[in-house]
Amino acid sequence: MLKDTRQKILTAAIELFNSKGFTGTSVREIASKADVNVAHISYYFKGKGGLLEFLVSYYYEGYIKLIEDNYSLLQYSNVHAVLSKIILDILNYQHENRQLSRLVYREVTVDSILIREVMTTYLTKEKYYIKSLFEQGIKEGYYRKAFIPHLIIQLRSLLHTPYLQPQYMSEVLHIQSHEAYFVHQYYKELKIWLNSLLIESYSRNEKIAVIR
Template sequence: MTEYNEKQLDILMAAESLFASEGFDGTSIRSIAKAAKVNIAMISYYFGSKEKMLEALILHRTSDMKMQLDNIFKEDLTPLEKVERLIDLYISRINKNKCMYQILHFELSTKKRLMDMKSYAEVKQQNMAAFRKIIKEGQESGLFKTNINIELIPPTIMGTLVHFQMNRPFFEAELGIKTDEAYENYIKNELTSHIKQTIKALLVHEN
């Protein structure tokens, strides 16, 4: 994982906020420099281009996921408990990094840039390999089904949460959610519980 100095982090955080609100194409290097309180030359020195800055931002936000997945795998927990911890990890990361996932969703859907980003693809592959180890452990113990489509489990987790977030006004009205705190609590409790029950049904043998 690349370590950035304070100025580099200031630039990345300013870029993240602007990319999320204005879009990648709608954000200029000049506006990032202004938001980060640095000059344009410093951005060019550290990152070279806006595309390289986007790549650095996404890697910064995602590259420690494998380490966290490996730590879950090593814990003295049942395979199902590990999966539940993994779901907690996914949800907390998406909630914490809303801006970055908003950017990712747009960039991947438009297919302009990230399809050629090999370093990001490598991080995703490493994360999937770490996740696959947890599922395989459950299968080897006889707890999990053998015919699981492992690759579809993470998008099932993330897709449910992202859909909920992208349709926040609708769900707030439907569920009678009035405050930001109530919204966050609903995600932490009811929505997380629902996702865990869904994934458990996909993984565990029926009684």
């Protein structure tokens, strides 16, 4: 019962924060939508701010773990295969947590103490792993030389934009990012971008990976 109450609060908060914004949502509205007592929010999360902090931390814990798990596969595989798998796993993770992904990515654009902490912990870890993969790929001759910060910007933009602009995706482009087929199709496009970084000798061998 206690776990059910906690989960109902989280589900209600994600929906309301997305539709009304964090500042536009009251604790009473969350409690009403979750059908719980207002006191439960203070008990579990120390208020609305603590609730947002939990959601952001929860999201990035899973996000960073999947990157770390794939990074550990470098001892068995090559850097290009590992980076490709990270991209696919992030796409799947975002799709499985669509509303939370949208909320978290939007909140990260707002300057606050919480987001500064996220920047110095989770996002610094993300940068470390992705930067290391690009550096190793260039060093080992997989990827052409490039300014790595720009590659990181491009990759993160390609991965996150569908969840930062869901209305634009659906209303203007008529792409339904919540549908299961979206991940499969979009992954193929991201593989084309990643394969474009390969040097000529590897590019021939990796073409088949684009259609997997």
